[in-house]
Amino acid sequence: MSKRLTEVFARCKAENKSALVGYLTAGDPTVKTSRKLMLSLAQHVDIIEIGMPFSDPAADGPVIQAASERALAAGAHFDDVLHIAKEVRGMNPNIGIVLMGYANVPFTIGFETFADRASAAGVDGVLLVDIPAEESALCADIFKEHDLSQIMLLAPTSTQERIQLAAAVGQGFIYYVSLAGITGAEMGEVAKIKDKLSLIRQYSKLPICVGFGVKTTKQATDLANFADGVVVGSHFVSQITSNIGMEDVMINNLSASASALALAMQKEK
Amino acid sequence: MMYDLEIKHQPDAAGHFGRFGGRFAAETLMQPLKEIEDAFYAAWSDPEFHKERLDLLKNYVGRATPLYFAKQLTQEVGGAKIYLKREDLNHTGAHKVNNTIGQALLARRMGKKKVIAETGAGQHGVATATVAAMFNMQCDIYMGREDIRRQAPNVFRMKLLGANVIPVDCGTATLKDAVNEALRVWVASCEDTYYIFGTAAGPHPFPLMVRQFHTVIGQEAREQCLAQAGQLPDVAVACVGGGSNAMGLLHPMWDDESVRLVAVEAGGHGLDSGEHAASLAKGQPGIIHGSLSYVLSDDEGQISANAHSISAGLDYPGVGPELAHMMEEGRLDLDSATDKEALEAFQTLTKSEGIIPALESSHALAAGMRIAAAMKSDQVVLINLSGRGDKDLGTVMDLLGFDDEEQP
Numbered sequence: 001m002s003k004r005l006t007e008v009f010a011r012c013k014a015e016n017k018s019a020l021v022g023y024l025t026a027g028d029p030t031v032k033t034s035r036k037l038m039l040s041l042a043q044h045v046d047i048i049e050i051g052m053p054f055s056d057p058a059a060d061g062p063v064i065q066a067a068s069e070r071a072l073a074a075g076a077h078f079d080d081v082l083h084i085a086k087e088v089r090g091m092n093p094n095i096g097i098v099l100m101g102y103a104n105v106p107f108t109i110g111f112e113t114f115a116d117r118a119s120a121a122g123v124d125g126v127l128l129v130d131i132p133a134e135e136s137a138l139c140a141d142i143f144k145e146h147d148l149s150q151i152m153l154l155a156p157t158s159t160q161e162r163i164q165l166a167a168a169v170g171q172g173f174i175y176y177v178s179l180a181g182i183t184g185a186e187m188g189e190v191a192k193i194k195d196k197l198s199l200i201r202q203y204s205k206l207p208i209c210v211g212f213g214v215k216t217t218k219q220a221t222d223l224a225n226f227a228d229g230v231v232v233g234s235h236f237v238s239q240i241t242s243n244i245g246m247e248d249v250m251i252n253n254l255s256a257s258a259s260a261l262a263l264a265m266q267k268e269k
Numbered sequence: 270m271m272y273d274l275e276i277k278h279q280p281d282a283a284g285h286f287g288r289f290g291g292r293f294a295a296e297t298l299m300q301p302l303k304e305i306e307d308a309f310y311a312a313w314s315d316p317e318f319h320k321e322r323l324d325l326l327k328n329y330v331g332r333a334t335p336l337y338f339a340k341q342l343t344q345e346v347g348g349a350k351i352y353l354k355r356e357d358l359n360h361t362g363a364h365k366v367n368n369t370i371g372q373a374l375l376a377r378r379m380g381k382k383k384v385i386a387e388t389g390a391g392q393h394g395v396a397t398a399t400v401a402a403m404f405n406m407q408c409d410i411y412m413g414r415e416d417i418r419r420q421a422p423n424v425f426r427m428k429l430l431g432a433n434v435i436p437v438d439c440g441t442a443t444l445k446d447a448v449n450e451a452l453r454v455w456v457a458s459c460e461d462t463y464y465i466f467g468t469a470a471g472p473h474p475f476p477l478m479v480r481q482f483h484t485v486i487g488q489e490a491r492e493q494c495l496a497q498a499g500q501l502p503d504v505a506v507a508c509v510g511g512g513s514n515a516m517g518l519l520h521p522m523w524d525d526e527s528v529r530l531v532a533v534e535a536g537g538h539g540l541d542s543g544e545h546a547a548s549l550a551k552g553q554p555g556i557i558h559g560s561l562s563y564v565l566s567d568d569e570g571q572i573s574a575n576a577h578s579i580s581a582g583l584d585y586p587g588v589g590p591e592l593a594h595m596m597e598e599g600r601l602d603l604d605s606a607t608d609k610e611a612l613e614a615f616q617t618l619t620k621s622e623g624i625i626p627a628l629e630s631s632h633a634l635a636a637g638m639r640i641a642a643a644m645k646s647d648q649v650v651l652i653n654l655s656g657r658g659d660k661d662l663g664t665v666m667d668l669l670g671f672d673d674e675e676q677p
């Protein structure tokens with residue numbers, strides 16, 4: 001398990017804030033621009049989730065689907081994902097880096113090769129949305145050997161039994177999906193999220209980050225008050241979507257948006 | 270007809286067939302899938318469930334479907350005797366309804382008021398819309414925009430039946446993308462909505478459940494063949510897209526060691542052209558739509574956008590996990606038919622027997638005739654005629670040319 005992720009949450013706790021976790025798809029809209037966007041985002045977040053583009057992103061809403069399509073159309077490959085991770089690591093020795101995507105990419109590359117290369121690039125954790133606890137035997141030991149945390153998802157539909165399963169397998173942090181839906185939908189009700197987090201905490205000591213649908217600083221602050229981390233994905237990706245062809249505007253907007261959200265992570269005294 | 274209700278060759282508790290299958294789904298869907306699994310096993314052990322299901326299969330669908338000795342075709346081919354399992358005579362014109370009746374009954378038992386489904390050629394969509402109409406359930410069908418364009422008559426049928434047909438524009442705008450979109454919608458609506466998956470693929474329990482609902486095909490064919498031909502078939506042949514009709518015909522004969530089981534994949538423009546849908550023959554193990562099976566993908570796991578077949582129902586870059594397992598166990602032989610061979614078989618059967626087959630089934634016919642030609646006249650080849658060809662007339666008309674004007 002990655003020591004760096006543990007340190008990120010410890011540092012945030014000491015500063016009385018929640019960790020900001022930011023997602024972008026690698027290679028979107030082009031490999032070159034994506035590199036700049038990721039480096040810019042990395043300056044504001046505590047953990048960066050680097051999306052591995054996939055042809056069939058069945059758990060993603062239209063914004064991240066389109067990001068995957070743009071990245072693949074631009075010719076993004078796993079090599080590019082790793083180059084970006086390595087560069088982010090080089091400039092940000094203390095940030096958490098998580099690769100996020102779908103199982104078929106690492107499965108086809110080979111989990112051993114995948115883990116070896118990801119680890120060498122400075123990656124701390126891996127989140128595969130279609131590898132639930134039951135199927136994690138495919139890669140759990142390999143990830144462990146390479147010091148990669150396997151990050152598990154939990155959702156409003158997760159029963160007590162499933163929470164225990166994920167708690168037994170998961171490392172680094174738990175990614176709690178705020179609503180039963182796809183990325184980019186409207187965020188779930190804060191009171192319900194809070195209740196579920198209390199339940200999860202009965203079974204797991206891991207930090208819990210909440211994501212799906214977080215767009216505004218108000219939402220972020222509401223979550224930051226009780227969650228260990230807040231994940232923002234589609235909202236960052238849409239800074240690309242709405243400024244296609246204007247790289248500078250894209251980077252400025254992303255940076256402004258991430259810096260506002262970073263300030264919103266402070267917990268109430 | 271007495272059907273055997275024992276579930277043979279069970280997957281393990283997590284839905285694995287050997288190293289394939291399983292439940293590679295987003296966390297949100299894991300509990301809903303478990304609920305379907307529990308409901309399926311409970312229903313399957315409830316005699317009332319089967320009473321209603323088998324009554325509908327008999328009186329609504331028209332089962333048992335005939336086994337027909339294709340005498341003229343046999344003569345023309347000049348080899349083994351060819352028997353056709355007439356799934357084309359089912360209500361709605363294909364085998365798909367065997368499964369939608371079973372799953373709609375399950376949805377009703379689970380108290381779901383709404384069903385959704387994906388469709389490629391539109392056959393599963395029509396079969397779903399049909400049972401939704403009968404059970405008075407709200408029904409949304411997800412269909413790639415490209416397929417909607419190619420399969421207009423089926424789209425109209427679904428609409429007449431009261432279903433909403435929702436166009437899918439993402440990815441390649443075909444079947445695999447329709448599955449992705451239906452999964453996305455289901456994630457957000459699983460509380461009141463049941464997803465009627467159309468083929469023997471997807472996350473557990475779909476491959477098992479779809480197989481079980483279709484085993485009526487092979488169980489009937491087996492009995493009928495014994496009665497009519499006086500023996501089990503030497504070879505049983507079915508086409509494979511996702512694998513629902515193939516599992517239906519072949520699975521009940523798994524333990525009949527004398528029967529050679531043949532799965533015919535879509536060869537498209539040829540197996541070496543890169544434009545085919547032969548996931549078992551030319552693909553590699555991979556994870557798509559919730560299970561581990563064979564898929565057509567590149568060496569970084571991106572699913573092929575070039576999956577191609579003349580028949581929209583076979584045009585799928587994955588395949589059911591149990592077929593992958595049967596293949597690796599050595600219990601399944603692979604064959605394929607190209608677009609051209611399927612189109613020829615389509616015409617051959619139409620002219621020799623007066624039966625217009627679906628283009629999907631024409632792949633099984635093409636390979637089945639080839640196999641029969643190399644066999645002796647006292648041997649038997651059983652071919653699954655999974656659907657009728659009315660839906661394909663537009664495609665065939667475009668390819669063969671049709672001119673209603675007299676030539677000058």
